[in-house]
Amino acid sequence: MTAPRPTSQLVLDLFAGTEPQLREALEVRESVFIREQGIDPDIEIDEFDAICWHALAYLDGEPVGTARLIMEDRFTARIGRVAVLAEARGSGVGKALMRLVEDYARREGITRLVLDAQVQVIPFYEHLAYTAEGEVFLDAGILHRRMTRML
């Protein structure tokens, strides 16, 4: 009889862009946005990475997902670069990352979250209480739509 497989352990971390874990977050983004989606590496990493907050999800010790949070003004923050490795999708990692950055934003007094969603994942964000607004637009060659959520 084979022993039951242990349940995967999900660990979340939130850190500033000056911390060494940024390298692990960028590796996840490189896999998802550059290798999988073909986004230009020159625009994938930008000037915000060093000055914003980053969330990382580790599954059994391996980094599998990330997101970032940029404070725009006293009450508004922008979520971006939400990415989960293909093999780790569909098991709640993306949702856990979103809840982590939302909880942090709420604690900081943020009342409005904005993000630019790739159109094919609008249902993922709608599921998390974000509302699409405005026209579809092209960014990095991919169709996007602005979404917001009041906290």
Ligand SMILES: CC(C)(COP(=O)(O)OP(=O)(O)OC[C@H]1O[C@@H](n2cnc3c(N)ncnc32)[C@H](O)[C@@H]1OP(=O)(O)O)[C@@H](O)C(=O)NCCC(=O)NCCS
């Ligand atoms: C979008 C993405 C981050 C979702 O991550 P994930 O870990 O697979 O999502 P989760 O498993 O946490 O899903 C959370 C919920 O959203 C739903 N969901 C996830 N992706 C969905 C999609 N594409 N369409 C509709 N619902 C979706 C899940 O069914 C789940 O519902 P539940 O809470 O009732 O179980 C991931 O698919 C990804 O990295 N995609 C490629 C990169 C990308 O497009 N990023 C977004 C840039 S704007």
